[in-house]
Amino acid sequence: MTRPRQTSKVTLRDVAARAGVSISTASLVFSGRGPVADATAARVRTAATDLGYAGPDPLASSLRQGRAGAVAVIVEERLRDAFRDPFALAVLDGLAQELDAMGTSMLLVADPGGDGANPVAGHAVDAAVFPLCGRTDSPLVDHLLARGIPIVGSGAPVHDAVGHVVVDEHGASAAATRHLLDLGHRRLAHVSMPLGRARPTHRVDAAELSGSVHPDARDRARGFVDTAPAGSPLVETERPDVAQGEAAGRLLLDVAAHERPTGIVAQSDLLAAGVIRAAEALGLRVPQDLSVTGFDAVDLPWLDRTLTTIEQPGEAKGRLLGELTRRRLAGEPATSEPFPVSLRVGDTTAPPP
Template identity: 75%
Template sequence: MSPSRQTRKVTLRDVAERAGVSISTASLVFSGRGPVAAATAGRVHAAAAELAYAGPDPLASSLRQGRAGTVAVIVEDRLLHAFRDPFALAVLDGLAQELDDMGTSMLLVADHGDSQPNPLAAHAIDAAIFPLCGRTVSPLVDHLLARRIPMVGAGAPVHDEVVHVVIDERGASATVTQHLVDLGHSALAHVLMPIGRHRATHRMDEAELEHAAYPDARDRGLGFLEVAGPGSPLVEAEFPDVAQGEVAGRILLDAPARRRPTGIVAQSDLLAAGVIRAAEGLGLRVPQDVSVTGFDGVDLPWLDRRLTTVEQPGEAKGRLLGSLTRRALAGEAPDDAPFEVRLRIGDTTAPPA
């Protein structure tokens, strides 16, 4: 390498000249977005290695295209909770596949919903996606609106400028509750995901549902009450996981038989698995002594049961979120997209003894 070459930054032109190809061909090799013969691509990569060329400058590329090439994926609270939830992982996986197909990277952001420094302020992004259960209001929406960044969500935050993948949460919850009623159950109880108070798992009053910070938990609760009837026991979980589902299950089931529900509708499969653990720990049989239902339809290979649940395919939901994002970035104004769910009958429900 000549002294003059060593004193300046190596460019794509240098690589193309060394490989004996045009700049456009070398560019296609690095982007992976065009048909280039394997032998030609090999020469380009070999030339890049000889010149210690790391690839095109992504900042320069984004400036030329007027795009950052990055989409913010905003998850409520700590990312830890999302990565422990198989449904959340399935949604993120489907979304990541769609963004990969677009050649767009994913910036994971935790939204704590408080007055902390804005986690998006220092990042260049093309769009923002709220892919999981979230609060009705997010302080990030006003910031994103001011930057004219398109937003896509899965039911929250609720704002006219956020395009959503929409599930009939209330109707789905009513359907799975009706399944228990049709089996003959009349003593029903409900285990809710957090509604926004972040306190220990506890019995709650149904009036609190109207003020829930999370619209999905609220609507699933209202769907349950629509069928089970007012006054049916409600327990709010501190976190939507197995451990808190077990706590909730003990609150409802550790009681004399005459005061114990014969059917429990849980707002997620993880909560339902926790309720089953609680029942078995108390010496109760599922479904002979108590029927349990979930919501999501995730694979729980460690649970020796096939849950009766509401199936909403997480990967497909993530892909639909990505598709809406693609359309928004193309300059379209997509409408909310309905997402179908269905009742799946498993072996955790049966007529009451």
């Protein structure tokens, strides 16, 4: 059988009338955001099929509400790199849960920077979120604010009009460093996420930290420098992944024994895992010969040990970003919320040999 050709557009009112329910009940069936009996929902869907109704027009809905129904989630790196990071995925998952509960969709935008392009210029959005480790300044901020779009971040970009979920990066890194000092370590080193432009993994001087464009990496490095013995070496990685952590580990560990650090504070769990790989390849045992700490406490099932790390629940952080976004969309001013983190002691740290 073929349906009769419609001479006018079928509306939700038509579907509700055919199903014998109110328009609000039919609307709940299509939005999936309210309690509707299974039998009633089935009757509404059958009516919609019979009438050839595909669902509410999202453009018409946004015009009625005066909103686009989407939030730009801006990742300041290639999406490929973000999707390889379990912490980044956890944050995005938590944020997506909150946006979904608000009835708002997520527009994922990659902004690696450097080419002058504006990836949000052609999109209608209600708010913008910078959920991951980003740059101090972003040219997108002025554009978004000029359009009256509220912005939420995770420490960056830095602007009075941006509300943030705030982690004490300095204090957390200092806590990991103090843990090693309390165990008796005196030869320490630090493996940092990128501090500025992407460059091959290399040693940096503490004086260079003031030029960092990534405030989270800078503050974690300063937490180490302010706590560790003077002159403790720092290595900046090109990317915060396992391969670059391994490169940094070799740079620090493939030296004479008396120059080798006995404890390394890494700025992420992936970097810490890379350092452990480098140590094992060089015949060093963790933690008997080398203690290693990470940051984030992500699940690394392929790592056959439990990292000593700074526990930063990514999903909960993402949900708090979503909550701040909800407040901004409700008209509240830009405010920041602290996000507590803590040291979790695992089996990758022990007294020095």
